[in-house]
Amino acid sequence: MSALGELRALSRKRGGTTPKTTTNLRKADGRAALVFLGPWFVGLFAITLFPLVASLYLSMTDYNLLQAPNFIGLENFIDMLSDPRLHKSLQVTAIYTVVGVPLQLSVALGLAILLNRGMRGMSLYRSIFYLPSLMGGSVAIAILWRQVFGKEGIFNAFLGLFGIEGMGWISHPDTALWTIILLHVWTFGSPMIIFLAGLRQIPDMYYEAASLDGASKRRQFFSVTLPLLSPIIFFNVVMQVIGSFQAFTQAYVVSGGTGGPSDSTLFYTLYLYQEGFKNLNMGYASAMAWVLVLIILALTALNFWVSKFWVFYED
Amino acid sequence: MKANTKVATRTRRIAAAAMASALVLGLAACNSDDKAPGAAGDDKVNITFAWWGSDTRHEVTQKVIAEFEKKHPNIKVTPDYTSWDSYFEKLNVAAAGGNLPDVITQEERFLTEYATRDLLLDLKGLGLDTSKIDSTILDSGSIDGKLYGVATGINVHGVVIDPEIFKEVGVEIPDDTKWTWDDYVATANEISEKSDGKYYGVQNYSFNEVTLKILARQKGEEVFTKDGKIGVSEATVTEWFQRSVDLLGKGSPDASVSTEVQGAGVEGSLPASGKGAMAWFWSNQLPAISKAAGRPVQILRAPGESQFQRGGQFFKPSMFYSASAKTKHPEEAKLFIDFLINSEEAGKLILTDRGLPGNTDVRASVLPLLSEADTVGAEFVSGLEGDIVDGTPVPPVGSGKATEITGRVNSDVLFGNITPADGAKRWIEEMNAAIS
Numbered sequence: 001m002s003a004l005g006e007l008r009a010l011s012r013k014r015g016g017t018t019p020k021t022t023t024n025l026r027k028a029d030g031r032a033a034l035v036f037l038g039p040w041f042v043g044l045f046a047i048t049l050f051p052l053v054a055s056l057y058l059s060m061t062d063y064n065l066l067q068a069p070n071f072i073g074l075e076n077f078i079d080m081l082s083d084p085r086l087h088k089s090l091q092v093t094a095i096y097t098v099v100g101v102p103l104q105l106s107v108a109l110g111l112a113i114l115l116n117r118g119m120r121g122m123s124l125y126r127s128i129f130y131l132p133s134l135m136g137g138s139v140a141i142a143i144l145w146r147q148v149f150g151k152e153g154i155f156n157a158f159l160g161l162f163g164i165e166g167m168g169w170i171s172h173p174d175t176a177l178w179t180i181i182l183l184h185v186w187t188f189g190s191p192m193i194i195f196l197a198g199l200r201q202i203p204d205m206y207y208e209a210a211s212l213d214g215a216s217k218r219r220q221f222f223s224v225t226l227p228l229l230s231p232i233i234f235f236n237v238v239m240q241v242i243g244s245f246q247a248f249t250q251a252y253v254v255s256g257g258t259g260g261p262s263d264s265t266l267f268y269t270l271y272l273y274q275e276g277f278k279n280l281n282m283g284y285a286s287a288m289a290w291v292l293v294l295i296i297l298a299l300t301a302l303n304f305w306v307s308k309f310w311v312f313y314e315d
Numbered sequence: 316m317k318a319n320t321k322v323a324t325r326t327r328r329i330a331a332a333a334m335a336s337a338l339v340l341g342l343a344a345c346n347s348d349d350k351a352p353g354a355a356g357d358d359k360v361n362i363t364f365a366w367w368g369s370d371t372r373h374e375v376t377q378k379v380i381a382e383f384e385k386k387h388p389n390i391k392v393t394p395d396y397t398s399w400d401s402y403f404e405k406l407n408v409a410a411a412g413g414n415l416p417d418v419i420t421q422e423e424r425f426l427t428e429y430a431t432r433d434l435l436l437d438l439k440g441l442g443l444d445t446s447k448i449d450s451t452i453l454d455s456g457s458i459d460g461k462l463y464g465v466a467t468g469i470n471v472h473g474v475v476i477d478p479e480i481f482k483e484v485g486v487e488i489p490d491d492t493k494w495t496w497d498d499y500v501a502t503a504n505e506i507s508e509k510s511d512g513k514y515y516g517v518q519n520y521s522f523n524e525v526t527l528k529i530l531a532r533q534k535g536e537e538v539f540t541k542d543g544k545i546g547v548s549e550a551t552v553t554e555w556f557q558r559s560v561d562l563l564g565k566g567s568p569d570a571s572v573s574t575e576v577q578g579a580g581v582e583g584s585l586p587a588s589g590k591g592a593m594a595w596f597w598s599n600q601l602p603a604i605s606k607a608a609g610r611p612v613q614i615l616r617a618p619g620e621s622q623f624q625r626g627g628q629f630f631k632p633s634m635f636y637s638a639s640a641k642t643k644h645p646e647e648a649k650l651f652i653d654f655l656i657n658s659e660e661a662g663k664l665i666l667t668d669r670g671l672p673g674n675t676d677v678r679a680s681v682l683p684l685l686s687e688a689d690t691v692g693a694e695f696v697s698g699l700e701g702d703i704v705d706g707t708p709v710p711p712v713g714s715g716k717a718t719e720i721t722g723r724v725n726s727d728v729l730f731g732n733i734t735p736a737d738g739a740k741r742w743i744e745e746m747n748a749a750i751s
Binding site (some may be wrong): 077 | 386399400403404407408410411428429432434553570572574575578716721722723727731732
């Protein structure tokens, strides 16, 4: 949609500068633009819009992948109300979001402030701190995680130095989710970069004025940095909440696709995947996907509403 | 102005050329699926063969395909393989898209699912020669008189043991023609105790339903009955879970380590990693375990075989070869399946990797070629010939969910979230829902 808008704006602008003589040229440009936009249109319709509409229809059927779907109305949605595994998966995802997002953003902000001090070799540090984000979502790291937090993993070897006997962190229902949250926190790179850019935007004069008035570093942080950074924090919160509800890869690989032990890492998307592709309940999985859309929509709306009370825009 | 137009035209031309070449490349890439570029001629038929398995199996199967192509130069077989974990997810999606591979490796629990949804061909109708296939397992692939899959071979589930550990700890290997379930628990506990925790006795058995099948049959029940119902009693399932719980932290690792070991697969199992003496596996998995362990292992019959009025062990068709109902080349698919099951060339390469061959001639020619570990498994299977009472009925549609349900309920039972009795109740409930 935005590309279309840009196109229109562009042609308006051109029309404005040279009104009559370029009509033909404009037409030709329009055609060329359509050709160039073609692949994008194909992508939009074939890969985004069509599946979107199809899944909305499938969410009201008993589609099982192997046979043609039958329309069953809202039955899938009603079934969701009494599905204990669905409720468990919502609970798991909620904990992951509520704990993981603030933790990750705090780490990201803390490091961004450290890096903003303009020390030598900063770009190197920045790259190093960004590295986990590049790798964190990968299958390789999730597999590595299984090794690190296994019964005989590095983490327990480290605890062993202090005489503590560790356990199989990944394979115990009380701790498995926390190892995945930790993995998520570890991938703080992209919010950190965004924070860093935001910190750069804050004019030095505020700090100068504050220190002239005798404000401590601490006071400067809470009274200058945080308020001026709040739009950036808000952006990161919105993006990370959306991302958390869509988390899949880590949970899939760490639990071997089961969401175990004891469904303790059964993320919403993982359960959706199991239902759709393993248990052949594609209709139900489609309904789950639409409920996920609604949940994310509601949370984002809530975020925007709450932002009125804490986000500060300078102008 | 003029110069501008010229530049624009040139840019446009370059862009058009770029796009055209991109399109051509894209099309070429699509095309290469159908035909090998520059192949001998247009009359070459291409069929796809899908299977799951380990790296060893992938290598062997590629060799089998090469042999087949040498014999039939007009047929090209495209391999399509993945690990067991994602195999059926991939296959389900292919089925949904109407592009199933021509020749499909199937598994007992999904065969019915696919067959009853008209996704597979009747191999008998296709004229596949099955005259040499062991009659006890040929039926396992037929539903309503039609042969939807031909069994690749047979396996038996048994207790794989590491004799070295028994010797080191000083525990006698039990007589497997007589041992009871109590002996089983006692042996496991004794190994853990005597080795002072150095070795575990036995790996947890209830993450999948195979041992439950054996126990149920010993008691005259059947997990999946002939008429497609759940036929095992709550008492039996409770007893089965209870034994797991009783062993936790004694003869077996605790719940968390049990989960971890289970997740580590065949190669990470207790006997394979030298951490424990016993674990339940299929007879064709012996070579993999002994390879990982770096020393020979043995396999024992299930406990309790002489404890009740009947034995519970059974021959399981390891896997099946099926042909897609939508294949454009049924004749070539048949030729390839025939080569896989009936030819000595294929048999000598595959050996017992897909179970002890179901074709009795192939089996005879393969036996002398087996490695030590393979021989142990083959002899175990043939030694049971007279003692196994009957086969298990074809599992109903939906039984493919059994492993997932069993693993999940077991996890809750092991971690003490529910009692074995509640676990049994939930297991039966969920299984009934799955197959209804």
